[in-house]
Amino acid sequence: MSNINGKVYAMNAITPMKPWKTWIVRGILFLLGHFKSLRQDVVNLSFIEFARWVVLPRRGFPFLGNGQVKENLQYDYLLFFSNFNGTWNQYIDAFSAVLSKGLNLIWRWSEKFPGSVPVTLFKQYIALLQFDTDYYYSAYPHATANDIESAHIVQSSFDQLASIAEQSSPQQFADAYLRFVLQVQCHIGATGDAPVAG
Amino acid sequence: MPNKNGSVYGLTILSPIIDDDKATPSHDLQIRDYLAKLSTREDSPFAVAPGTHLARLVVLDDVIYVGMPACEEHLRSKYLIFESNCDGDLDGYLHGLADTIGDHLDAIWKHCVGYPGASNRQAFIDYMKACQLDTTFYFAAVNDKSVEETLRALQTQTAVADFIATHQGADPATLQREFIQFAAQLRARPIPRPGSMGPLRDIKTGGHNE
Numbered sequence: 001m002s003n004i005n006g007k008v009y010a011m012n013a014i015t016p017m018k019p020w021k022t023w024i025v026r027g028i029l030f031l032l033g034h035f036k037s038l039r040q041d042v043v044n045l046s047f048i049e050f051a052r053w054v055v056l057p058r059r060g061f062p063f064l065g066n067g068q069v070k071e072n073l074q075y076d077y078l079l080f081f082s083n084f085n086g087t088w089n090q091y092i093d094a095f096s097a098v099l100s101k102g103l104n105l106i107w108r109w110s111e112k113f114p115g116s117v118p119v120t121l122f123k124q125y126i127a128l129l130q131f132d133t134d135y136y137y138s139a140y141p142h143a144t145a146n147d148i149e150s151a152h153i154v155q156s157s158f159d160q161l162a163s164i165a166e167q168s169s170p171q172q173f174a175d176a177y178l179r180f181v182l183q184v185q186c187h188i189g190a191t192g193d194a195p196v197a198g
Numbered sequence: 199m200p201n202k203n204g205s206v207y208g209l210t211i212l213s214p215i216i217d218d219d220k221a222t223p224s225h226d227l228q229i230r231d232y233l234a235k236l237s238t239r240e241d242s243p244f245a246v247a248p249g250t251h252l253a254r255l256v257v258l259d260d261v262i263y264v265g266m267p268a269c270e271e272h273l274r275s276k277y278l279i280f281e282s283n284c285d286g287d288l289d290g291y292l293h294g295l296a297d298t299i300g301d302h303l304d305a306i307w308k309h310c311v312g313y314p315g316a317s318n319r320q321a322f323i324d325y326m327k328a329c330q331l332d333t334t335f336y337f338a339a340v341n342d343k344s345v346e347e348t349l350r351a352l353q354t355q356t357a358v359a360d361f362i363a364t365h366q367g368a369d370p371a372t373l374q375r376e377f378i379q380f381a382a383q384l385r386a387r388p389i390p391r392p393g394s395m396g397p398l399r400d401i402k403t404g405g406h407n408e
Contacts, residue, residue, distance in 0.1 A: 005238055010254045012279070014262060016271075029335035033200060042337060050252060050283040051337045052208050061212065061277075062329045064312035068214050069274040077261060079331075081210075081281050083252050111268040129262050135233035135255040137244040139392035143352055145339045151351035152343060154358055162381040170370035177373060181362055188359035191352065191395075 003133045006141025008049060009091065010133040011082040013126060015110035016075035022055055025078060025109050029053055032102075041099050047085040049145045053106065054079040078110055085144040092123050142191045150187035157183045200333045204341025206251065207288060210331045211280040213310040215257070225309035226257050226276045232305055240394035243299035249285035250392070251345055255306070256281070278310055285344045288330075292323050350389050357384055 003010050017025065032038050042048060058073035084091050095103060096119040103116040114121040140148065161180045165173055201208050216225045223231070233255055236242065244250040256279040263270045284291045295303060300316035307313040312328075314321035340348070361380050365373055 002238075008252065010252075012254075012256055012281075014258070016261065016264065016268060026334060029200075033335050039337065043339070046339070048337065049339050050206075050208070052210065052281075052333045053335045054210050054331050055334045056212075056331060060331070061273075061275075062214060062331075064214060064328065066312045067216075068311045069217075071274055073261075073271055073273075074269050075261075075271065079210075081254075083283070110264075112264040125264075128264065131256065131258060131262070133254045133256050134230050135236055135238070136252075137238050137242050137250065137254070137393065138252045139245065139250060139345045140348060140352055140395065141238075141393065142395045143348075147352065147355070148340050148348055151348070151355040152340065154355045155347075155351035158354055158358055158381075161377075165374060165378050165381060168374070170374050173374040173377070174370035177377065184358065184362075188355060188362065190356060190359060 002136055003088075005136045005138045007085050007144050008083050008136075008138050008141060009086070009088060010136045011080070011084065011088070011091070012131050012133060013080045013129045014131065015078045015080075015107065015113070015129055017078055017110050019058060019076045021109035022057065022076040025053075025106060026055055028105055029055075032106075038102075041102065045094055045098060046146050046149070047091070047094070047144065049083045049085070049148070051082040051084075052080075054081075075111070078107070083138075085146075089123075092126060093119060096122050144191075147189070147191050150189070153187045154184045200336050201288075203336045203338040205285065205344070206338045206341050207282075207284050207286065207291065208333045208336040208338075209280070209282040209284060209288065209291070210333055211278075211326055211329045212258075212331055213278045213280070213307060213313070213329045214275040215278055216309055216311055217275060226259070226278075229255075229278060229306055229309050230257055236302070238393065240391040242393050243302040244282075245391060245393035247298040248294045249291055249345060251283040251285070251348070253280070253282040253284070255279070275311070278307070283338065288327075289323060292326055293319065296322050345392055346389055349392065352395075353387065353390055354384060357387075 056077045056079055058071070058076050061071045063070050096116045100116040107113045114125050116122045143151070157180055161176055164176060168176060215229065218225060239245070244253050258277040258279055260273050261271065296316040296319055303316045312325060314325050316322050365376065
């Protein structure tokens, strides 16, 4: 079991919801998906590489026959999967501090959700609902979400400079190179080993 | 479509695990045992197969009881969850998995109800789709770059940092000549293999709140 691979942490959580509340959650997540301004805080947090919520209706569990017994559940379930950088405590702290309204809006429909503030009860709730990852793969485990975003900025600027390098005079190139360095100077930090959480 | 964000696809699969009293060890334990021994580096099946940014496999033992006054209920099957963030369309991705890592897929999913095997492509794809859950909301920080583009960009980022550091104060003619040479070398350099730049960790850790 490992929830961590390099600089990425895999979180899985499952919460029960009364079926009539599911439609409210679906509506909220629909709005979140369609209005960029509503998810700006998540973008600004900039340590989430990928995340998803999945509403799983009580009759929506895959049933394949072949001796499988059909589920008989009273609750719908909300699954949450996140791939984030940093430690579990940093993640929950940041969520609670920055996204408390948004999280409350999504999770308040789950049974016994205590609210994301104060953070102590929120952490207890998440710890109860979390289940561990058995296998976790990343194509670029040494890189954080910020590293990846920065790397693409560097690549784009680099390609532009490379495309004019041979046609320019030395002085024109030197000027373009200076502009390039100014563009990328905030994006060229090295991606070293992940810090040890403790 | 919520399963897609830009060019990235968020695949969620929930496969019921065979419940057989006579199986020793139980099928869920056999899955866990296999996954525990599977590499997460460049020889990971997901590094060999094309198009996976991040993926996880998780055995869901049961739903969680949150306490009174909620009702306590339990699942009748255990489920294998496959969560993947991948490039392109679903059919292409599943074909890529079946073409390149069929043995691993079979070793894992043979413990799941109704799994037809990866060699029967259409049955495999139909099975995976039958087990797929639609994502309700999907977030991707970078949603318009492939795995290869990201690995190349990370390689470029490091190389550019070194180039800038070693060419401070260079005269324009030298700077231009060496940059052209550097750019050509960088373009010719092979893209790092997926998963190859991760940490070497013999002991896997990472509990709930590490």
